[in-house]
Amino acid sequence: MQHIRPGWRAGGPESGEIAQTQQDNMYLNIPNVLTLARIALIPIFVVVFYLPVPWANVASTVVFGIAAVTDWLDGYLARRLKQMSVFGAFLDPVADKLMVAVVLVLLVEKHPTMLFTVPAAVIVGREIAVSALREWMAELGKRAHVAVSMVGKVKTTVQMIALVLLLYREPVGAVSVERVGMVLLYVAAALTLWSAFVYMRAAWPLLMVPDGGRKGDGGG
Secondary structure, X not given: OOOOOOOOOOOOHHHHHHHHHHHHHHHOOHHHHHHHHHHHHHHHHHHHHOOOOOOHHHHHXXXXXXHHHHHHHHHHHHHHOOOOOHHHHHHHHXXXXXXXXXXXXXXXXXXXXXXXHHHHHHHHHHHHHHHHHHHHHHHOOOHHHHOOOHHHHHHHHHHHHHHHHHHHOOOEOOEOHHHHHHHHHHXXXXXXXXXXXXXXXXXXXXXXXXXXXXXXXXXX
């Protein structure tokens, strides 16, 4: 959607080109390019994960680590450079959830046990439920009620560290990296449930409204 500024004249090619350039810049700023790069890393991660070489775990850990760094960097640059956009706000959580879901699915395939599957299912299930809740709240114009909380940020940090350790899985000295990663994955799953409870509690008053908080909605 192009933005028409005051003084814009219909049929003026130069004004139209300027508006289009501004729109392109909004989509292709540095933070959004980093977010798109994170999505592009997903198929690369999958290929590296399945490489029949002894260093595949190190390589996949590096790819995921780069993706995790861009997750922090794109948000930092968006604030620092004042390049926050609606497109970026939509794309960033999508990129995060896609990468985390893919990593968890591949790890569960490699370790098909209940010990691994339960926290993975909790994390993925929570992401789906909270995403649906945020979309519904956005339709009501109440998305701020379920904005990212501090618990959610801590959960994300613990989750990323857990996945890095589980991907690497090689012991460091006497320390079992995989065991530490598993413990942190359960901590992340517990924080996942807690943050979901926080978001649900914030949205509960609207969930209890008979018409779902919608005014004049005759939908089915």
